[in-house]
Amino acid sequence: MFKLNFKIALRNLWKNKGFTLINLGGLAIGLASCMVLLLYVSYEWSYDKQYTNADKTYVVYQNAAANGKTFSWAWTPNPMAKEVAVKIQGVKYASHSTYPNPMLITVGENKIKARAVFADQYLPKILDYRFTKGNPEQALKGVNTIILTESFAKKLFGDEDPINKTVKLDNQDLLKVEAIIEDIPANNSIVFECLMPWELFEKKNPWAKGNNWGNNMCLTLVQLKDNNFFAQANADMEGIYKRNQSGNTAEALLHPITKWHLYSDFQNGKSVGGKIEQLKIFLLLAFCILLIACVNFMNLSTARSERRAKEVGIRKAIGSTRKSLVGQFLLESTFITLLSGVLAFILVEISLPYFNNLLNIQLQIDYGSIVFWATFLGLMVFTGFIAGSYPALYLSSFEPIKVLKGLKIKSDSSVSVRKVLVVVQFVFAACLIVCTSVIYQQLTYVKNKPIGYDKSNLIQIAVQGKMGDDSKLELLKALLVKSGAATDVTTFSKDITENGNNTTSISWEGKSPNESILFNNRGIGGDFIKTIGTELIIGREFSATSKNDSNKVMLNEAAVKMMRLKNPVGATITYGDTKMINVGVVKDFVVESAYQRVAPMIFYPSYLDGAAVVIVRLNPNQNISTSLAKIDELVKQIEPDYPVNRKFVDESFEQKFQDEKLLGTLSNWFGGFAIFISCLGLLGLALFMAEQRKKEISIRKVLGASTANILTLLNKDFIKLVGIANLIAFPLAYIITNKWLSAFEYRISFSAMPFIAAITLSVIIAVLTVSIQSVKVAKANPVDALKYE
Structure with missing residues (x-):
């Protein structure tokens, strides 16, 4: 019996090559997307769990x-x-x-x-x-x-x-x-x-x-x-x-x-999550993409229901039970899923190098892992069963007498279930469009938000070996400016884009004994204000030519506000056990998270504990490659025993947005796959509706309806479905994006643009997808559909 069913399955799949290819493609893309996302989730989930006693x-x-x-x-x-x-x-x-x-x-x-x-x-x-x-x-x-x-x-x-x-x-x-x-x-x-x-x-x-x-x-x-x-x-x-x-x-x-790694965010001293939230999103995305692919199989299978109705009727008439028919259709779905699994496996192997480069990690398939093969086979069995379950139950329910007499199959319930499935697909698609738009807007907003200094044409060079000597640093600064490669040079006690180096050991007159304020503390060199392109609000900066400011500090605006200093210049600041005088106030600039408010900062002369980097403002009138080559040459003259370690500040600053860029990129890619697979679902429904209404369409054409009238008639129902899907999706998308944005102190305000984009794109996608099939039906000769009447 199995051999016979297998032959029938092969014959049906080969006879309907177009249907088979669409199903293969949809299921393969769904499985491949799901596998890549699960590989990424597994990689992140396994962080720090390799140790014997990790627990x-x-x-x-x-x-x-x-x-x-x-x-x-x-x-x-x-x-x-x-x-x-x-x-x-x-x-x-x-x-x-x-x-x-x-x-x-x-x-x-x-x-x-x-x-x-x-x-x-x-x-x-x-x-x-x-x-x-x-x-x-x-x-x-x-x-x-x-x-x-x-x-x-x-x-x-x-x-x-x-x-x-x-x-x-x-x-x-x-x-x-x-x-x-x-x-x-x-x-x-x-x-x-x-x-x-x-x-x-x-x-x-x-x-x-x-x-x-x-x-x-x-x-x-x-x-x-x-x-x-x-x-x-x-x-x-x-x-x-x-x-x-x-x-x-x-x-x-x-x-x-x-x-x-996964639960690194803390609020009020307690772990509240972190990257785990991103993994939950990707797990949901993987499940939804696979589910959408299964829904497409159902839609495309039931779209061909009338073509297989007589087959079911004849087989029932000669003694086939419903159980055997269900087995037949499940075998077909399982077989096509296995073929899709092979294709998905090839797609994953081809795409992994790209995603590794994109994510800057090393995802790979562990061929020796029992867990991997069990998961892969489990996914295929799950997909085959879910995808084939509804078509099997629906097609095997046909009554043989009615279908053999040529009577119309009652398809109202089928249509309603199929419409619900398409609505579900486009709810997900609309949610993805809104969420992706909000992520992009937030990322663009923060990137373009003023950070308090000019990071373009700014490089920083790590201080190494002999460069740490103050006299060598002064010589390097002079040589860099004299060479014409740089217009301004200063020093900083830490990478200007990195966190760290903070203290609560700061006090001043008027400070409450029970008050604790965390200050970022950094050492800065002479000409710091001009070099990084920030602004001195009041007072002066440290001397660039002498070391007479060893008992002086500078504050940023956030520190002055937090300390409630009415006359900050000249104020006595106790730094640890040392009393120091504030000589200036610097405009707030970002050194930590670009999403959070600038923290209070206190600056001291970098020669007190040594500089970590030399910050160089490149000469805009000189070729960048020439300037960099000259800078490398001069640094090697000062310290020949170390390789030059320099980087552009704007490139380092980009690293602050890595998680959001990753979320946006993966959402774009896999959201695009989900929308593409959803289009196949619409195509399936269009096939079904066109087959059900071909006589109606032919009569309308005989009575004078134009191709445009027919297209409007067929598209109207689908636009309604898309509209309903968007109405359901918008509140869900608002809740999701609002929760995501709440983690940032600097965030965009909600606008109608993402929602308008979602409904516009989803309607365009629906109309184009349905019209591919509808044009063929609308232009068909009505005689072909009516000649047997």
Whole structure:
């Protein structure tokens, strides 16, 4: 019986090649889109879950009340790990480390900038890195030692055995390679190429040795003996700052490392979500695209119902049961789904390199994964069953006597169900159009919103090696301006587009004792205002020619407002334990999130603790390539032992919008696929309606109706469906986009434009899709439809 049904299925699919190709294409695109989205969701979901004891591992977060709200971050003081290990119940290991930072590693003439981490001996135990060479028990116990990843060791030493060989760190420290570990997976929050002892970090940075509970400068990881200790351990973390530093009101909590990547947003000191919201959107998108593809199969299958009615009637008349007919139609749908699955698999393999480049990640199919194959087969079985269920039940319900007598099939219920399905499809399509429009508007609004300085033609060069010497920096600045490549040059204590470096250790006359304000603190060089293109509101900036401003600071507008200073210039500011005088007020400019209000900032002369970058304003009258080549040449003259590390500020600033750009791009692509598949659904309904009404259309033509009249008649019903879909979609889209926008302090106001665009596009898409089939019917010779009457 199966063999016979299979032959019938093949014969039907081959006989109706156009129908088969449309169904194959719709299901293949739906399955491929679903698979790519699921691969991305799986990749993001697996972040930080590769460790053996990931479920018992936690990141220590700090909650600090300031500026009227609670800030949360995974930055903690140096002594936190030791305190937790000794005082908190149930702790197996506690480790402190730096975050990955680029550092120069040299072997002979081979000089490579690598992401480096300084950590104590417990980090490899907590994250159970797999050692391929060396002794894990002795790892990070020395001072001048280093652990390399496999790929980085190969870059440095080729095929030689690197164990006990030496490398040079930042052209200063000679380090012995003590071990090799497997490469850190890309979907890991702490990705590095070399690991060095914490004692070496303290040797290079003596300030890090002190037990300063007010200095948040490292990452602290904690592994519990068992998760039964979690509640008690988290309770014991409360008050840990106050117990170690009088007056410190910060609080600490344990945040699961498995949630670190996806649940990174905090409100009032509690995790409220983060990237997980984006993954939920993509999961919903994957499910809806697949469902739309299934609906299309139903529509196209039932559109051909009259052609198969006699087949069903004859088979029932000679003894076929409804059960066997349902099996026949399900077999057809399953078979075409399997073919679609093969095509979808090919589409996924072809498209993955593009999406990897687009998302800057490495999605790949794990052919050895049972989970992958089980999911893939499950998707195909689910799709085949869902897509074939309604056509099978509907077609197998025909009464043999009626269809064999040539009587009309009652199709009212079919039409109503099909119309509901098309409405559902276009609800989703209209929602996508509105949401994509709002994402685009918000992104454009924030990108074009003034950020307080001119980021065009502005580059920053990392200060490395000898460049850190003040005299070398002054020489470089002079040479850059003299060369004509730059018009202005200054220094900054951090990448101008990066977060970090903040303090609450600022006080002034009139400050409430219970008030806590978080200030961003940055060191700036002379000519800073002119170089970055911002504005000095009042007062003066630091001297560019002398170092007489070591006891002076400057504030931004947000700081003056927060401090309620009526006469900011000349005000005495206590910075830590040092009294300083404010000499100027700088216009607010963005260094953190472009979506949030500018935080209070305090500036000090960058020579007090060293500059991190040199900021250069390129000469607009000179060719950019020529200027960059000259800048590189001059930097190499000052510091020949380091590769030049420079980047355009506007390119760095773009990184702030990465998540929103990703959401917008994927929504555009997969929303487009969903709309395309929805068009196939409309085509199916148009086929059905045209077949049902061909005699009516022929009579109307005989009575004088024009092609335009016929097209209007056929399109009118579909436009109604699209209108109903938009009426349902608009409230849903408003709720979704309003919730998304609520996360931003700077956001667009709602306008009618996205909704007008949605209804206009959906109507145009519907009319064009339906008209493809309707024109053929409207122009057909009425004699062909009426000659048997």
